[in-house]
Amino acid sequence: MSDATTPLRDPAFLQAFLDTLIPPGDDGRMPGAGSLGLGETIVARIEAAPMLGPAVGAGLAAVRDAALERDPAGFASMPPHLRAEVVESQLAAHPMLILGVGLHLYPAYYQHPRVLEGIGEPPRPPFPEGYTVDETDPALLALLEARRRR
Amino acid sequence: MANEPVGVLIIGAGASGAAFAWSIAEAGMSVLCLEQGPWMKQGDYPSNFIDWETRGMGPFATSPNVRKLPADYPINEQASAISPLMFNAVGGSTILWAAHFPRFTPGDFRVKTEDGVADDWPIGYETLEPFYATNDRMMGVAGLAGDPAYPHHEPPMPPLPLGKSGNVVAAGFEKLGWHWWPSDSAVTSREYEGRAPCINLGSCLSGCAQGAKASTDITYWPAAMRRGVQVRTGCRVREITVRADGMADGVLYYDEAGALQEQKAEIVVLACNGVGTPRLLLNSRSPQHPEGLANSSGLVGKNLMFHPYAAILGIFDEPLGGRRGPTGCSIWSHEFYRSDPSRGFVRGYSLEAVRGFPPGQTSLWGMARGMLPWGGGHHDAFARLYDHATGMLAIAEDLPEETNTVTLDPELTDSNGIPAPKITYALSENSKKMLAHAIERAKEALAAAGAVETLDEPLMSAAGWHLMGTARMGADPRTSVVNEWGRAHDVRNLFIIDGSIFVTAAGVNPTSTIQALALYIADRIKKNIGTLFD
Numbered sequence: 001m002s003d004a005t006t007p008l009r010d011p012a013f014l015q016a017f018l019d020t021l022i023p024p025g026d027d028g029r030m031p032g033a034g035s036l037g038l039g040e041t042i043v044a045r046i047e048a049a050p051m052l053g054p055a056v057g058a059g060l061a062a063v064r065d066a067a068l069e070r071d072p073a074g075f076a077s078m079p080p081h082l083r084a085e086v087v088e089s090q091l092a093a094h095p096m097l098i099l100g101v102g103l104h105l106y107p108a109y110y111q112h113p114r115v116l117e118g119i120g121e122p123p124r125p126p127f128p129e130g131y132t133v134d135e136t137d138p139a140l141l142a143l144l145e146a147r148r149r150r
Numbered sequence: 151m152a153n154e155p156v157g158v159l160i161i162g163a164g165a166s167g168a169a170f171a172w173s174i175a176e177a178g179m180s181v182l183c184l185e186q187g188p189w190m191k192q193g194d195y196p197s198n199f200i201d202w203e204t205r206g207m208g209p210f211a212t213s214p215n216v217r218k219l220p221a222d223y224p225i226n227e228q229a230s231a232i233s234p235l236m237f238n239a240v241g242g243s244t245i246l247w248a249a250h251f252p253r254f255t256p257g258d259f260r261v262k263t264e265d266g267v268a269d270d271w272p273i274g275y276e277t278l279e280p281f282y283a284t285n286d287r288m289m290g291v292a293g294l295a296g297d298p299a300y301p302h303h304e305p306p307m308p309p310l311p312l313g314k315s316g317n318v319v320a321a322g323f324e325k326l327g328w329h330w331w332p333s334d335s336a337v338t339s340r341e342y343e344g345r346a347p348c349i350n351l352g353s354c355l356s357g358c359a360q361g362a363k364a365s366t367d368i369t370y371w372p373a374a375m376r377r378g379v380q381v382r383t384g385c386r387v388r389e390i391t392v393r394a395d396g397m398a399d400g401v402l403y404y405d406e407a408g409a410l411q412e413q414k415a416e417i418v419v420l421a422c423n424g425v426g427t428p429r430l431l432l433n434s435r436s437p438q439h440p441e442g443l444a445n446s447s448g449l450v451g452k453n454l455m456f457h458p459y460a461a462i463l464g465i466f467d468e469p470l471g472g473r474r475g476p477t478g479c480s481i482w483s484h485e486f487y488r489s490d491p492s493r494g495f496v497r498g499y500s501l502e503a504v505r506g507f508p509p510g511q512t513s514l515w516g517m518a519r520g521m522l523p524w525g526g527g528h529h530d531a532f533a534r535l536y537d538h539a540t541g542m543l544a545i546a547e548d549l550p551e552e553t554n555t556v557t558l559d560p561e562l563t564d565s566n567g568i569p570a571p572k573i574t575y576a577l578s579e580n581s582k583k584m585l586a587h588a589i590e591r592a593k594e595a596l597a598a599a600g601a602v603e604t605l606d607e608p609l610m611s612a613a614g615w616h617l618m619g620t621a622r623m624g625a626d627p628r629t630s631v632v633n634e635w636g637r638a639h640d641v642r643n644l645f646i647i648d649g650s651i652f653v654t655a656a657g658v659n660p661t662s663t664i665q666a667l668a669l670y671i672a673d674r675i676k677k678n679i680g681t682l683f684d
Contacts, residue, residue: 023528025529111202127351130350134312134314136317144294145296149297
């Protein structure tokens, strides 16, 4: 019962899948990965990967088909815990699925401004503002002073 | 097409080529450097962008086989336990290095004498000492004078701040009574000769947008060009040409447009690193040098040494602020640097505390380690890892072995059709034992520092920064490629000044020594210019 559209080109499915891998945090600080508009970038990177790309595509198709077997409304309409169950059910047959998506999703997610704010980092590039770090502990420096070769 | 002949032709504008050019320009000869890469622009470095981590894994990746930029040549590394890393641009690999800047210790030049293995160098620390000092000044080194592991020297700038993670790890070493010292780092800790101080971007390994980290495009090259040195970019040398008497007389190279050019020179200087230099020598076959240029010993491309690295990570309950600050520069330890028969291996290693990891990298190693699940537990797991981990690297002294080689691949070529290098490298039993010992000691130090969990990567395969030994120096032409001041035994106007000429590798980063050697060789040429070819 497979849809003709590849799951990588199905925005609703993809958003739901990304939200399943990284769901919104309970306290509202961390957004779900599906809500950040990362899909297009991630799909392009997956499709450009000669080894993992086809494996990921097959895994996603299996997830979508398994969801449709459970619920004709499909994966995107399922509640989060059922989506997770469906994904889990396909991992034995598609062991590269999480790795293949995660390699691209995780770095993209953790560089998004909303996510950086969520983890307590300023949502900006490192340059030009930079950052401050703690000075060297004076007690440690005093210990070295006593050992210095002169 | 022929170009105006020059006195000195340097191939490669990286760490050694830049230092050599600056020094040799004093001799009054015309000096030209050919570099296959471009000039870099600080505004292009990843840290100017919010997705800097991703950019650092693509066009600024440390492996040329990943980057595949026009300036890069492919490397067959399938038969190597360690992937060679490098960057091709004015500045070479200093564009992406960590700028960790230890010198070799005096004993590193006397391995045979001390431990009965490998060979002694034909020169010692005392020969290089003044050139180390000049190089520290030119590159701009921050450090704390007085490290008892070294002869006294005075870095020109005060040390970089250790940050919280460095303080915590140093306290662990202190608790164990082990040697530690703030790293010498080629990073500015204050305004220095027109360079702004480090602002802790934490992105050293993908280029320094602040210009605080020393890369030779902003240190030596401007000074060398003020002395009249020319740099020609986008030029890939195909072969060194020779006269009927076997002396070098220049090179053939492809320019940026792909046109074959001829460049004549009185002196040819190779500064292409421990892979690029043997590649070019082996590609320079002629009736006078049928096995490749300067290869009557058969040792060109042999004795390749990397520094085998192990990574050891500690996870702490307290936040460490660790991903900020100069990436590779915090503290080092020489506690296990010298041979101790009770350990079951010869020679030793240094431990280098590094900073923590940015968010994207944290997520990737968390996933790879199975510590960052997808789904419901994801955020809690990330919060436990991010800013709570800091690491240490063990850098082992690799010993030379003739079976570890750079050869020419029979099929693979670069974009100009020039045969590409093939690396054959296996880790010795001695190095394996050394790394295993280092991992346990590093875990001990991290536990003493308060780590609640420790992890390790027993051999970092993507860590082949240090390319050494493939055209070694020595007094005997039968057992070495160049003499004690870098001149090829077989070709009196050919010099090699990069890590290829190392006899042994020590257990510390090599760039400070590579550059000191380049300055020393330039000095010897200047002093002997009248009788250079006698």
